[in-house]
Amino acid sequence: MKSRSGTQASGSKVVRGHTPKGVGPVFSRIASYRREMTGQILGLFSLWGYSEITLPSFEYLDSLSPGLDPTLLNKAYTLQDRGSGHVLILRPDATAQIARLAAQSNETDGNSSRYSYSTSVFRHEDHHILEREILQTGIELFGDPSSQADWEILSICLEGSHLLGLKNPTLVLAHEGIQRSALKHLCKGLTGEAEHAIQRAFFAHDFRGIRERSNARTTAHKNLLKLIERMLEKNHTLTESLKLLSDAEKLEVSGDWTIGVENLAELLRLMKDQKEKSIQVDFALRPSGPYYSGMIFHIYSSGAYQELASGGRYDTLPALFGKSMPATGFAFHVNRIESLFQELPERGHRKGLGVLFSGKGKETREKMTILAQELRRKGIPVVYINSKEERSPFNISRVLPQYPAIGAVLQFEENTVRLVDSEGSIHDFEGELPDPDRVIKSLGER
Template sequence: MTMYDRWLLPDGIEEVLPSSAARVEDLRRQLLDLYRSWGYQLLITPLVEFTDSLLSGLGTDLDTLTYKLTDQVSGRTMGIRADITPQVARIDAHSLGQEGVSRLCYAGSVLQTRPGSLLGSRLPIKVGAELYGDSSLAADIEIISMMLETVACAGLGRVTLDLGHVGIYRSLLADSGLDSDQEQAVFDALQRKSLPDLKLVLAPLADAGRRQLILELASKHGDLSVLEDVPYAAAAVAELHEVRAAIEHRYPNVDIYFDLGELRGYDYHTGLVFAAYVPGFGQAVANGGRYDDVGEVYGRARPATGFNTDLKALLDLLEQVPLASAISAPVGSDDAMWQRVGELRGAGEIVICSLSGEVDPRCDRQLVCREGDWQVEIL
């Protein structure tokens, strides 16, 4: 590496500069205060854990996303967290171990081996909330509501809520006679909504009626009409209807979109899956779902539902705003001046001392002494 490229960072790894860092921190505080107002308790999870626990229960995708290293103390393999949800599940099941409902939230950076999208970050700042110990649909509705409140708090404007249910797909694949490789091929084709590929991989399926229903899943997305004439998974469809009614009542300005072939997180989700979208951005800005019994690998199988978002991705969608203005103060030992500086800072103002006599460019006001009284004046 030459001296000309020592400043380069790996692809997908970026620093957050002052103007953006201030906005990230402001939004982080607002969101954690929001979750606190709903009764969610903050957790701070470790950056690294043994992979035995870090990669348990949430599917194979997490394994490929996780950087691994050898612990020089124990000789065991550790992973740098690529997702915080499994850590929270472990804490609920083992470290807390409390009965009844647990409401937990978090905010922290994760490191992933590859970005979630072409221009995405491998170092997102994840913020989210998880609810354990309640299997009712009311718990899912609470989490979906918090996800929508999160997007609203970020000021992203009109939101579309995407709803799906993995139970619909599972009901069609149950007892189908397809082996695991064939089921994986069906899954991949359905996720791409590729009808030619789907027809090809479903050819071994002897049940022509079921084959047609699986093919139709690729086009089962849109408004409420997609829930009509679904002759299977009645319980899952009923849950989608109930969630739609509750969210429409609470958030009448939110558009609701159904996708019965949505299989995001299929490896570990057990029921409803949901995501929030905003106009002009093709990726979900927040997503989540139900993932019951993940804590079983930690000794306690618990109902679970939750969501998360990436703070940096949220702010990338917002217009840049200027840094907060500041007040310039002279360097000196005047007691009255320092008392006034303390008062201003205590009131939330930024006061910057002019160490060399030069005024910081962020300052639009100055502290001056008029007849023994320190006053703030426009520069």
């Protein structure tokens, strides 16, 4: 049987096409959670002075590619602009896009500017990664090179993690400048293959592998190797890290090393003042992209097998879009956070009310609309049910299981409104509309 619209009637199901892997719809509970969560986080960002921007979904490839991680560029979806024939790119990363906008904006001249966003990024991923549309909610702070700005980013990230109810959020910090200068020093004079092997061992946290492959001849080289072994052997508390950094300051590695060590030590002192216990330093934390140039960090939480937020300082990125300016920021990976809360009970629709449309007359429909409006004004959801269950007495026990958010049913007839409450009791209202408060009372605590 076909309905008037020509679609197949319920009872037989024809599957036409599939959703691509790595993307998918989100249904009621998760959709509401996503909206609430991003709303809360954007609200927090706003309280710290960040103004929201909405980014275009696609841009010209040539405009964005200078600042994109080559790995991301390989994963990006591209398409041809029908009008100009130019190649368009579906944004694979929000940071590069915002950096480009900031670099080309006059607002950032000499001032620090703060932007927040909540947006999807699109990436082609290999078969074992299940995310191709990734929702990121984050902030970017431009124009402030100080450790205070990095402290601000970390503080907002931690505050947001608590706000989201993440279980035991743990902030793990590192510094890209320290990593880069240490590896450069260790790899001095080595072949490309040996250099690659040492870099791999470093980010794998295999300090024995570094020791075996490095060609330590000088005392300075040997001292650096010893310090790196101490750095990589475990994750460190703030106090332990400050001690390591104090030892690192004494080593003569390079100018970048000294700057990185001082910079991270200053940031850790600021974080220490905050008395936040859930901060660790992992000196070999791998940066999420090649544009990071200072502190980098991830947020982990119990129950999650990957980071839930990541960010850091990326001073070199805006220059790739034409303006050199300091930049720092982070993003929450919303899809990953959602997946932690799959088992949460329904939020939002705590109580509900079903109104059964049974009367066909104009007068009946008017009455129903008036009552529904009054109830909605009081925050009670009202759902119209075009049910086959039109005959009295109305069997609530057969309808309610189909509508878990509904607590009572109102059945409109010519001169009577029948209320079936959450207990299944029937109350008839002859010739008058029931008082909305009376109806709300009948919803019970389902």
